[in-house]
Amino acid sequence: MKADPGATDDVFDGVGARVLALLAERGETLAVAESLTGGLVAAELTAVPGASKSFRGSVTAYATAVKRDLLGVDSALLALRGAVDPDVAAQMAAGVRTGLGAGWGIATTGVAGPEPQDGQPVGTVFVAVARPDGTRKAVSLRLNGDRAEIRRESVRSVLELLSGELSENGRAQDTEQNGGT
16 A cells, blocks of 8 residues: 555654653643745644644745734844744744743744745745744754755754753753752
């Protein structure tokens, strides 16, 4: 039997299920802001049975005005650097976290192609996470491949970023609960 090309089960090596399990285990929630991925992160997460325990929802902020008006990305930043920027990604993650009332927020913004955007070449992607304490982290990616490959790798990358942050935060909490060291 041939796999459904639209199915996401094995494409991301279960990272969506992994982050949802970590969030559920901790009683925490997640919201997603997507630009170039156009809903693929949300689709990956909602493909996991029981996702509603931790996944609050998503905003597909494809237009720059939506990033500004709905997610609260600074208009001066957008005017100065455009939508393809690490600070924009971080503000998107923070904005969706706050706007959807989640503990964690993640975001994707970038250029999947076929043409460059905001002076950035195809394959330039920024993924970000906003933590419950308000701190943010953005990661710059330079991806190769066609539009579909860049979008898929962006999904995997933002979920891996979140997984790493959840694992790191969990280890820090365990250390604190066990008296340090």
